[in-house]
Amino acid sequence: MKSELNNLSKQALIELVLKQHIQAQNHREELQHHKSELQHHKSELQHKNFIIDQLSRMLFGTKSEKFKTVPVDPSQLTLSFEELTAIKQPVEEDQDPTEKPATKKPSNKKNHPGRHKLPDDLPEKVIVIEPEMSTEGLVKIGEERTEILEIAPAKFFKLVIIRPKYAKKDGEGVFVGEMPSRPIEKCLAGNALLAHLLIGKYEDHLPLYRQQQIFKRLGIKIPPSTIDGWIRQLGTLLEPLYEAMVRAVKNVGYLQADETPLRVLDKRVKGKCHLGYFWAYHAPLKKLVVFDYKPGRNKDAPREILDDFKGYLQTDGYAVYDQYNQKQGVTHLACWAHARRYFEQALKYDKVRAEFAMQKIQQLYQIEREAKIFSQEDRKSYRIEKALPVINELGKFISEQNKEVLPKSPIGKAFGYAINRWDALQDYLYEGKLLIDNNCIENTIRPNALGRKNWLFAGSHNGAKRSAMFYSFLGTCKLNGVDPNQWLTHVLKNIADHKVNRLHELFPQNFIQKINM
Numbered sequence: 001m002k003s004e005l006n007n008l009s010k011q012a013l014i015e016l017v018l019k020q021h022i023q024a025q026n027h028r029e030e031l032q033h034h035k036s037e038l039q040h041h042k043s044e045l046q047h048k049n050f051i052i053d054q055l056s057r058m059l060f061g062t063k064s065e066k067f068k069t070v071p072v073d074p075s076q077l078t079l080s081f082e083e084l085t086a087i088k089q090p091v092e093e094d095q096d097p098t099e100k101p102a103t104k105k106p107s108n109k110k111n112h113p114g115r116h117k118l119p120d121d122l123p124e125k126v127i128v129i130e131p132e133m134s135t136e137g138l139v140k141i142g143e144e145r146t147e148i149l150e151i152a153p154a155k156f157f158k159l160v161i162i163r164p165k166y167a168k169k170d171g172e173g174v175f176v177g178e179m180p181s182r183p184i185e186k187c188l189a190g191n192a193l194l195a196h197l198l199i200g201k202y203e204d205h206l207p208l209y210r211q212q213q214i215f216k217r218l219g220i221k222i223p224p225s226t227i228d229g230w231i232r233q234l235g236t237l238l239e240p241l242y243e244a245m246v247r248a249v250k251n252v253g254y255l256q257a258d259e260t261p262l263r264v265l266d267k268r269v270k271g272k273c274h275l276g277y278f279w280a281y282h283a284p285l286k287k288l289v290v291f292d293y294k295p296g297r298n299k300d301a302p303r304e305i306l307d308d309f310k311g312y313l314q315t316d317g318y319a320v321y322d323q324y325n326q327k328q329g330v331t332h333l334a335c336w337a338h339a340r341r342y343f344e345q346a347l348k349y350d351k352v353r354a355e356f357a358m359q360k361i362q363q364l365y366q367i368e369r370e371a372k373i374f375s376q377e378d379r380k381s382y383r384i385e386k387a388l389p390v391i392n393e394l395g396k397f398i399s400e401q402n403k404e405v406l407p408k409s410p411i412g413k414a415f416g417y418a419i420n421r422w423d424a425l426q427d428y429l430y431e432g433k434l435l436i437d438n439n440c441i442e443n444t445i446r447p448n449a450l451g452r453k454n455w456l457f458a459g460s461h462n463g464a465k466r467s468a469m470f471y472s473f474l475g476t477c478k479l480n481g482v483d484p485n486q487w488l489t490h491v492l493k494n495i496a497d498h499k500v501n502r503l504h505e506l507f508p509q510n511f512i513q514k515i516n517m
Contacts, residue, residue, distance in 0.1 A: 231466070238469065248288060261277055282444055336361060346413070353405070364387055490506075
């Protein structure tokens with residue numbers, strides 16, 4: 001080989017060196033390409049495993065996102081597993097290293113809370129049981145008292161309204177008492193029964209056909225078509241009250257928004273259900289929630305409510321809400337609970353980074369618990385003093401560590417979600433009345449998910465709109481601690497004669513104010 005090189009000319013040697021250099025460069029590029037492909041496949045595999053884990057958790061695992069950890073120092077991120085296992089715990093001077101430390105077996109016994117005490121205002125039915133032997137000549141020295149909770153089955157009764165007729169002796173005119181206002185003219189059902197039907201379906205999640213079967217067992221046979229007709233007529237009657245609530249929501253200065261799916265029968269597509277959505281709008285300061293049914297989830301769906309809205313709008317990360325980020329007069333707030341959820345999902349794949357971020361978010365929630373006792377102005381000052389440094393520290397950590405992770409990895413997605421919404425995550429510091437997350441609205445739409453498991457789908461798009469209206473009423477009752485049965489019976493008794501420009505007086509929050517007066 002050496003002799004062959006000696007026989008080559010200078011030009012030939014130069015060409016040979018260049019050729020070898022090009023080949024080496026090609027090999028390096030090919031090696032780099034294979035490394036990139038390998039890294040890509042690893043990233044894709046991790047992403048697919050992450051999806052499988054999340055689906056398995058949804059089907060079989062716990063839904064809890066509770067998190068407990070010890071403080072984590074970000075400087076320890078480069079500590080390897082081998083280095084961690086090499087660290088030994090210090091041994092106390094008086095302790096024999098070969099002796100196992102004594103451990104106290106935890107007791108599984110819990111202090112019994114005692115028997116549940118029944119409310120004092122429950123009506124009583126007293127049964128006295130005397131001894132079988134004769135008590136003649138005996139002195140009563142006391143008694144044994146046992147309280148048992150019992151129930152009387154529901155009973156129907158006839159409400160008979162009698163209006164005597166009177167006439168003057170001269171025959172001029174007949175006088176009779178005025179018939180009370182009724183929500184549905186010539187309806188067989190009274191106000192309490194109509195309220196019971198609505199509460200049964202939309203609060204207790206009993207489909208109407210199940211309620212009809214319950215009535216049948218109690219000896220009352222009402223055709224399903226009749227009950228359906230009552231619900232439709234109640235929807236028409238209560239629609240003005242619902243529209244008044246929608247107008248009230250549009251005019252508040254702080255609103256939370258979210259959406260949840262709903263299957264709806266579509267006559268145009270036989271054998272299939274259409275996927276529609278309930279859009280929920282919650283006014284935390286007014287304790288008011290409104291549901292709006294839309295057939296889709298596109299960017300036009302929330303515009304009917306939000307296009308004229310001015311103030312603070314708090315949502316999750318769904319892209320449809322991004323159109324309000326730059327809208328004049330709207331400050332878009334993000335949700336720390338959603339940001340935290342991404343880090344919780346990344347715990348299995350990058351424990352140290354995810355734990356550090358979750359610990360900081362945990363500190364923010366601790367500050368919120370402490371700030372509840374303050375007025376709105378003092379709460380704002382307290383947040384700026386305590387929460388802002390924590391947010392800044394977390395932001396610096398995310399910015400630095402985001403350069404070291406793959407964008408498609410679970411921790412990379414968590415960093416990306418927070419970075420893209422960082423300003424909106426901090427905007428709750430503007431005013432003390434703002435909340436750190438929109439968990440309140442998620443709690444208001446959770447009962448809908450329970451309902452879907454029972455009645456499965458809405459019978460039509462119009463039926464879905466009625467459901468949104470009834471969920472608005474009952475959700476607002478829940479926010480204000482109002483008994484929905486009492487409120488709805490009261491509304492059905494009065495709404496037919498109530499003035500349209502004063503419908504706000506029938507809102508659940510105003511109903512409880514009248515009770516307290």
